[in-house]
Amino acid sequence: MRDDDIALLTIREQSRLIESRRLSAVELTKVYLARIERLDGKLHAFNAVLADEAIEAAHAADAEIAAGRYRGPLHGIPIAAKDQMNIKGVPNTGGSRVYLSNVAAEDATIIARLRQAGAIILGTLATHEFHMGTTLRFLKAYPANPWDLSRTPGGSSAGSGSSVAAGLASGSLGGDTGGSIRGPAGFNNIAGLRPTWSRLSRAGIFTLAWSMDTAGPLARSAEDCALMLQAMAGYDPADPTTASEPVPDYTAGLNDGVKGMRIGLVEEMLEEIEEDTRKAVEAAADVLKTLGARVERISMPMVKKVRPVHSAIVDTEAASYHRGKLLQGHYADFDYNTRVRLMVGTVLPSALTTLAMRARAALAAEVLDTFDRYAILIGPTNNGGATPIPTESGVHSKADAASKLLWSGTAGGAGTAAAARNAFSLTGNPAISLPCGFDCHGLPLGLQLAARQLGETTLFQASHAYQQATDWHKRHPPMSWA
């Protein structure tokens, strides 16, 4: 098998080769390091490549496996993490010049758990500053989309999306507060899971907004996301907000199919969506119907109201989180769009923020009621394919600001698709983006599926059924630019 083919296998496929010792962890790690060396000069996916550490860990993995101590499907698998998570001895910058010298003393809990499962940490990945999704000035160059270098890979988990799509890692970790895992997954033609808020520990991870932040996996299939989540999920005393409910076996029901499953296609999420995306999502709904699901069009009116609700809550929480650094003379070190949003969040009247919190609770009630009747909700991830790399904020008037309503969706497609992502961030539900087709420019489109809180098992079951019936996720960027 050629190195390029090995690089684009799924984690499940690579793990079978490693377990049977037809592929070593060192060989696989070297494949990725060589591709990073060859391709990342144009993609700018990595902030730091941990080549020596990764090779050392790969040798250790191979030795363990040879000694009969195979740990499971992540053993010997190279994973890269968004530059938001503590990796012992490595700078965790949050994508910001404010934290360039912030070297982690310990691993974040989810990094430690991945290592425990045998994964190899390959490096840190480019992110929009503090995960806001609107950065103009990255630590290195603006990350590029492997499907079209003039387009964004989405945000904020930019490198997490492009690295997996381009075959620079087996899987990656991202962070999602309003769609920052799902958006890049959609733009890069990979799977990306936002788990239930509280399912993964946030210990050792930079905050954007406490009440919505969660890390999550990005990979080349939903099954791979399940394997990664399995290794990381569960209560963590270092993060008392983690759920104490037992972690189920996320792969046990993968092949149970969707026959008889009630799935709601949310009408509001398709309003004002461009035609290619609408057709792709409707075609995906038809696939699920063909597989035996009971797919019905449903209405969730609150979804249309969530954009300012999300912006108000995120920006006020972020303004509070960063207040210390802002007052310590670091204002100019923040990216332009970041600091402007932090100032808006600082002075937004508290009564209006509380009004947004009431609307959030009303949305949650609507979602709860809907999940009484449906196991899965579906809609688009983004509004069309990846957008051109921006060069300015684009806000020169109140009307500009209102038309974006508001800025947090600019890297992931504006309008109702951003609202569709924001909605499940506000309510804490798990949601995944899967490849579902291409637009007229040949750019990938994403399908979003959401489930009840802690309903990841059902989410993976429906996702796997869809991916067994389609081949969108098996298509990789041609990378003629390489």
Next chain:
Amino acid sequence: MADLTKAEVVSLLALHGYDVPEPDLTEVVHRLNALVDSLKGLDALDVYHVEPVPVQSLRRQGHA
């Protein structure tokens, strides 16, 4: 209701200890006024019977 003026926003920022330079300040004013207008639109939803609890009980949603 009229938009907040730049001078009013400067005063609000000063209250929090910030002295924001241009061009940032102009954009803060635009974005703040747009967001305030959007949020005031939520009044029409009649959400005043809803408690502003951030995340609903996991128990109520059940475990799929």
